[in-house]
Amino acid sequence: MTNTAQTAVTTVTPSAMQAGQSAARPVKVGVMLLNLGTPDGTEFKPMWRYLREFLSDPRIVELNRLIWYPILYGLVLTVRPKKSGENYARIWNRERNESPLHTFTRAQSEKLAAALRDLPGVTVDWAMRYGNPSTGSVAKKLVERGCDRIVSFPLYPQYSATTTATANDQLFRALMKMRRAPAVRSVPPYYDEPVYIEALATSTRNHLTTLDFEPEMILASYHGIPKAFSDRGDPYRRHCLETTRLLREKLGWGEDRLITTFQSRFGAQEWLQPYTDATVEKLAKDGIRRIAVINPGFSSDCIETLDEIGREVRDEFIHAGGEKFSHIPCLNDSPEGMAVIETLVRRELAGWA
């Protein structure tokens, strides 16, 4: 794994002294960018391993284990690894033999490390909740390098127990095995942060200028969660709606131009509505011919944006009578995307570095 900011600390920074740190013991802070995770390969075995870890997380599937495991092992893990592997194969980064989520998350970590070079006691690294590099291995590495403070940054703008909370759970699970565990701060959800809304607006405007058509409507499509999770108190839906509202306000658009939808359903139960696929079909049937889709809830392009939106949803729209479709790329490691990450990390480092 690459890490461009593994700088040894030999002196106490003035800001650390102002913040009351001991002059005898320099401060070392590890910043961990945490993303969802991705398979190591597109073949059956790596797909099976990834999906097993993912779908065994009780934050993801809340069913009683006695009911869920027979379904998971007897049905889902016999069929889905092949089907999902074929989807991953379409978007795979062949040059580096890794998924786009892997590529972008590493690039974000490397660029953040370079941007924080003025903070000599800070080491930046990245990890995944499921798969590799694992959260536990990276936490251990940072602690072994002398970091006794960790800033965890779950890269999800909108909070959900299925993403933000489980990322932090996994970090603390690793710390449970340590006698001398570091202090931890976690970057809060940033669905309404001006730097994030500005980045989305800039990236939308820039993308629209590259098109040979003007979309009649733009969908802000977020990953769904089961409706029951929302009903039981997960604030995710409210966070998504607020992001869309602020983006609309920033772009000076009306409610008829930018709407919220939810994609990536799994299983038979009801998920958050309106569904992205049903919405594009209805729009096409209602005579809308040109649309664009942005995915504000994904900090990096991945299977759900590149393949589900860029291929499946596009095909559904065209099949139903649509003519022009464009996917607006995620913020990824773009200058706007990095401004979001750097701003929020620097804020969380206050008094520490």
Ligand SMILES: C=CC1=C(C)c2cc3[nH]c(cc4nc(cc5[nH]c(cc1n2)c(C)c5CCC(=O)O)C(CCC(=O)O)=C4C)c(C)c3C=C
């Ligand atoms: C089974 C339930 C799932 C819930 C709940 C869920 C929530 C959720 N997921 C993301 C972000 C991502 N999900 C990704 C892939 C993915 N998601 C699920 C299932 C649930 N997600 C599965 C089974 C998969 C794997 C792909 C597949 O087989 O369909 C990814 C992409 C990973 C990649 O490697 O590219 C992301 C990112 C959010 C934000 C979210 C809740 C808010």
Ligand SMILES: [Fe+2]
């Ligand atoms: Fe997901």
Ligand SMILES: [Fe+2]
């Ligand atoms: Fe999907």
